Amino acid sequence: MFKSQALPEFLASIDTNKCIRCKRCIQNCGWSVYSWGGDRVQIDTQKCVRCLRCYHYCPVEAIEIKENDTRYRANANWSFYNIRNLKRQAETGGIPLTGMGCDLPYPILFDNLLLDACQVTNPSIDPLREPMELRTFLGKKPAKLTIKKDANGKPKLKTKLTPQIELAAPFIFSPMSFGSISLNAQKILAMTAKERGILMNTGEGGLHEDLYPYRTNVMVQVASGRFGVNPQYLNAGVAVEIKIGQGAKPGIGGHLPGEKIPLEVAKTRMIPTGTDALSPAPQHDIYSIEDLRQLIYALKEATEYKKPISVKIATVHNVAAIASGIVRAGADIVYLDGFRGGTGAAPAIIRDHMGIPIEHALAAVDDRLREEGIRNEASIVAAGGIRSAGDAAKAIALGADAVAIGTAALITMGCTVCGKCYTGNCSWGITTQRPELTARLDPEVYGERLSNLIRAWEHELMEILGALGVNAVESLRGSRERLRGIGLDSQMLDILGVKPAGR
Numbered sequence: 001m002f003k004s005q006a007l008p009e010f011l012a013s014i015d016t017n018k019c020i021r022c023k024r025c026i027q028n029c030g031w032s033v034y035s036w037g038g039d040r041v042q043i044d045t046q047k048c049v050r051c052l053r054c055y056h057y058c059p060v061e062a063i064e065i066k067e068n069d070t071r072y073r074a075n076a077n078w079s080f081y082n083i084r085n086l087k088r089q090a091e092t093g094g095i096p097l098t099g100m101g102c103d104l105p106y107p108i109l110f111d112n113l114l115l116d117a118c119q120v121t122n123p124s125i126d127p128l129r130e131p132m133e134l135r136t137f138l139g140k141k142p143a144k145l146t147i148k149k150d151a152n153g154k155p156k157l158k159t160k161l162t163p164q165i166e167l168a169a170p171f172i173f174s175p176m177s178f179g180s181i182s183l184n185a186q187k188i189l190a191m192t193a194k195e196r197g198i199l200m201n202t203g204e205g206g207l208h209e210d211l212y213p214y215r216t217n218v219m220v221q222v223a224s225g226r227f228g229v230n231p232q233y234l235n236a237g238v239a240v241e242i243k244i245g246q247g248a249k250p251g252i253g254g255h256l257p258g259e260k261i262p263l264e265v266a267k268t269r270m271i272p273t274g275t276d277a278l279s280p281a282p283q284h285d286i287y288s289i290e291d292l293r294q295l296i297y298a299l300k301e302a303t304e305y306k307k308p309i310s311v312k313i314a315t316v317h318n319v320a321a322i323a324s325g326i327v328r329a330g331a332d333i334v335y336l337d338g339f340r341g342g343t344g345a346a347p348a349i350i351r352d353h354m355g356i357p358i359e360h361a362l363a364a365v366d367d368r369l370r371e372e373g374i375r376n377e378a379s380i381v382a383a384g385g386i387r388s389a390g391d392a393a394k395a396i397a398l399g400a401d402a403v404a405i406g407t408a409a410l411i412t413m414g415c416t417v418c419g420k421c422y423t424g425n426c427s428w429g430i431t432t433q434r435p436e437l438t439a440r441l442d443p444e445v446y447g448e449r450l451s452n453l454i455r456a457w458e459h460e461l462m463e464i465l466g467a468l469g470v471n472a473v474e475s476l477r478g479s480r481e482r483l484r485g486i487g488l489d490s491q492m493l494d495i496l497g498v499k500p501a502g503r
């Protein structure tokens, strides 16, 4: 029998003295690590991805999942993972896939930025006692307002406002399609979005009929595969997004294999059951900014100019010029997806080596749009690596109107960032279509957890604003004077438009 030379990453073991042979680990593991051997649980540790579902559901804490102590003799140049991946490639000849965001130790600039706080001469605000405004409006803003008095002498706004999305707080959920995640996972996002007054995004997989009740808090997406796109779909949500790229896999398309296309996914995507859902790398009718403009206006026509149009791009080297073109093409929102953004499936070689971080991209885009005098023409959503309300506040200070939450939302559903989403075996019922796994993700239970997270971030953001002495998130937007850099060289500080700590 062929035995892989790639060492297992993790070793699962069961303390047989503690084990009560309830078989819950067998039922809970999506990767079939455990099986029943007649009188005890057998373990196939090669299959373990350390998603920890078994650990959480073992009633007697009999399970231990450890890093494999038997390592290759690694050095600073050849890590355990380099050697292991090469052995795997030598055995399969394939392109290793991965899920979630880049996990290589590139610098995370949010961790090199610190926010200001009020002391002595500039009073802080207590958010528990003073009103604090987190409301955020996404969409094109007028350059100036014209107000005239009506016949009764009352002031009236004459400027015609373009459609806006009102968010109760500057958060939206990242696009995650039905197919890449389960319907229950999408329901959790939709229910929470409605409860907290924010938005979920369908991703490229269409809108399942069960989500229509949440349509006032849904942004629908049009990607290169055009899955599920028809006039009803375009008008179902409060905004439409054109997906050009994704931070985790810039420049390439998507591929949802046929085995992940059961009836409900197929119906929602409007494709036959069991066929591969291929999203081409480019949108085949967009090869220039003029083409993009045509699609933006086609979607505006289709939605009777009632919905803002967002354009989502991966952050790449010339992101500022691209964003400027997108705004000039008529987009109301530019969604910037940094290279640490998550994915259901991507070639590891693309995810880990292409694109640029959201922090650099955000600062560059905000600068460019301001220099060109078109910053008011579109809102900016920052995505790809937002881990906390602290990251969100720093992203807003760098220039974002709102931030997108992806992986953090999945973590509230049980995800342990094991990175094996592409297998479709997620034990937590998130990135899978296997009915026995998806059924375990109860929308009521996990909806409450996700709501708790958003509520907690709202409070944290208010605390930050209070400490900064401002009473509206709007006042923090693009206010880089309230940031200082530590451990960053002058070139990096210059790109970010931030002073070093101490100045």
Ligand code: SF4
Pocket: 014, 018, 019, 020, 021, 022, 023, 024, 025, 026, 041, 057, 058, 059, 060, 061, 062, 063
């Ligand atoms: S879940 Fe725990 S107690 Fe139950 S069979 Fe597995 S190891 Fe034993």
Ligand code: SF4
Pocket: 051, 099, 100, 410, 414, 415, 416, 417, 418, 419, 420, 421, 422, 425, 426, 427, 428, 430, 431
């Ligand atoms: S969604 Fe599931 S498979 Fe993907 S990283 Fe999280 S736990 Fe692992």
